[in-house]
Amino acid sequence: MTSDQNKRADPIDPFNRSRRRALRRAAAVPVAALGAAAAQSALAQGSAAADNLPPAVPTWTKQPGGPFVTPPYGLPSPFEKHVVRVLPSAPNPFPTGSRSPLQNLHGTLTPNGLFFERHHAGVPSIDPAQHRLMIHGRVKRPLLLTMDELMRFPSVSRIYFLECSGNGSSQWAGPAGRTAQEIHGLVSCAEWTGVLLSTLLDEVGLEPDARWLLAEGADAAAMTRSVPIEKALDDAMIVYAQNGEMLRSEQGYPVRLFLPGYEGNMSIKWLRRIKIGTAPFQTREETSKYTDTLPDGSSRRFTFAMDAKSVILSPSGGQTMKGRGFREISGIAWSGHGKIRRVDVSTDGGRNWRTAELQEPVRSMALTRFRLPWNWDGSPAILQSRAMDETGYVQPTRDRLIAARGLNSLYHYHAIQSWRVTANGEVSNVHV
Ligand SMILES: Nc1nc2c(c(=O)[nH]1)N[C@H]1C(S)=C(S)[C@@H](COP(=O)(O)O)O[C@H]1N2
Numbered sequence: 001m002t003s004d005q006n007k008r009a010d011p012i013d014p015f016n017r018s019r020r021r022a023l024r025r026a027a028a029v030p031v032a033a034l035g036a037a038a039a040q041s042a043l044a045q046g047s048a049a050a051d052n053l054p055p056a057v058p059t060w061t062k063q064p065g066g067p068f069v070t071p072p073y074g075l076p077s078p079f080e081k082h083v084v085r086v087l088p089s090a091p092n093p094f095p096t097g098s099r100s101p102l103q104n105l106h107g108t109l110t111p112n113g114l115f116f117e118r119h120h121a122g123v124p125s126i127d128p129a130q131h132r133l134m135i136h137g138r139v140k141r142p143l144l145l146t147m148d149e150l151m152r153f154p155s156v157s158r159i160y161f162l163e164c165s166g167n168g169s170s171q172w173a174g175p176a177g178r179t180a181q182e183i184h185g186l187v188s189c190a191e192w193t194g195v196l197l198s199t200l201l202d203e204v205g206l207e208p209d210a211r212w213l214l215a216e217g218a219d220a221a222a223m224t225r226s227v228p229i230e231k232a233l234d235d236a237m238i239v240y241a242q243n244g245e246m247l248r249s250e251q252g253y254p255v256r257l258f259l260p261g262y263e264g265n266m267s268i269k270w271l272r273r274i275k276i277g278t279a280p281f282q283t284r285e286e287t288s289k290y291t292d293t294l295p296d297g298s299s300r301r302f303t304f305a306m307d308a309k310s311v312i313l314s315p316s317g318g319q320t321m322k323g324r325g326f327r328e329i330s331g332i333a334w335s336g337h338g339k340i341r342r343v344d345v346s347t348d349g350g351r352n353w354r355t356a357e358l359q360e361p362v363r364s365m366a367l368t369r370f371r372l373p374w375n376w377d378g379s380p381a382i383l384q385s386r387a388m389d390e391t392g393y394v395q396p397t398r399d400r401l402i403a404a405r406g407l408n409s410l411y412h413y414h415a416i417q418s419w420r421v422t423a424n425g426e427v428s429n430v431h432v
């Protein structure tokens with residue numbers, strides 16, 4: 001087991017010192033020798049690629065690139081074919097969602113083609129010209145908006161994560177799932193563009209007794225949820241674009257509700273109706289679904305904001321670390337209550353912790369990238385990350401989460417994730 005305590009006892013930062021040593025060693029090896037070694041290993045693997053390694057000029061430099069017939073809508077490099085969303089591991093004749101390949105992503109934004117999906121009745125195909133958004137109920141001037149009309153209102157663009165409250169739910173029962181994608185891939189992050197809901201509510205004029213609103217989707221699930229008026233008037237958005245382009249069909253084209261920080265199911269896709277009322281509407285999704293049964297049998301309801309969570313993505317489950325020495329431990333943290341204030345990382349199963357660096361700018365209710373250099377000495381390790389948000393809330397251990405919530409819950413699992421590293425570098429999902 002690596003001991004971070006020993007490392008801390010060293011007056012000189014052990015990471016910098018050993019890194020300098022590693023760099024000196026690397027510099028001492030002639031470049032040509034490195035090339036020859038790499039070429040030899042490529043040959044040993046039966047590859048004909050030796051001619052493409054330095055100092056040789058690779059084939060792709062010797063001739064012009066392909067003619068300019070890139071598809072009108074660009075695609076990732078064919079060498080990145082493996083980076084795709086996956087369906088849940090249990091076979092399902094009617095798939096209900098797909099997961100983001102978190103461990104293959106960089107930085108904090110999720111490309112639209114890799115954004116996770118969760119559908120209750122499939123993806124409807126909606127002609128924007130025939131779509132309307134109705135706002136009615138306890139208002140002075142009800143509205144029926146075309147997409148063109150909606151897009152004439154002043155717009156905002158903001159970066160937020162979206163997480164399904166069922167993310168990680170398989171972990172309640174035990175260490176199920178292999179990769180970060182399989183276990184935690186129901187979270188993604190994007191720049192959302194649309195109209196603040198408060199702008200539209202200003203337009204319709206709320207009656208003094210307006211307290212809640214109902215949001216309804218135009219899919220076959222007619223998904224409905226109640227939203228408190230405070231959130232609606234605060235940062236709720238009526239979103240039509242994501243990462244610079246119109247919403248993808250699977251994200252709610254042509255328009256969705258977006259409630260920053262709140263559990264994903266409240267951000268109603270394919271939004272067709274907002275009804276203003278005086279009390280919650282008690283829809284199926286907030287009575288039977290999306291509630292958590294506590295140890296005393298009572299139900300936790302209207303949870304709204306997702307609690308602080310983090311997960312190490314590099315290295316993470318299913319990966320194999322190639323060789324000891326320096327690497328970066330890196331992952332994502334987020335909180336539905338605001339900004340991430342700090343992420344601590346342990347390499348010894350939670351005995352010792354070091355504070356990771358947070359990628360700037362740290363945004364409220366957005367994925368936040370954390371990074372920490374690690375000199376892996378080749379011994380077995382248990383990697384963990386622990387997020388703290390600006391309210392002071394600390395991501396709980398699995399034991400603490402279960403002590404507070406019991407084991408009857410399906411949703412809202414956000415305990416510290418542990419990855420076991422074996423001496424041969426294999427990384428797997430464990431509960432400690
Ligand atoms: N109309 C409608 N809205 C919906 C859903 C749905 O099935 N129908 N699924 C909800 C759930 S459970 C989640 S987690 C998010 C997922 O959004 P995404 O598919 O854009 O990731 O949308 C929510 N909004």
Ligand SMILES: [Mo]
Nearest residue numbers: 164165264265
């Ligand atoms: Mo969800």
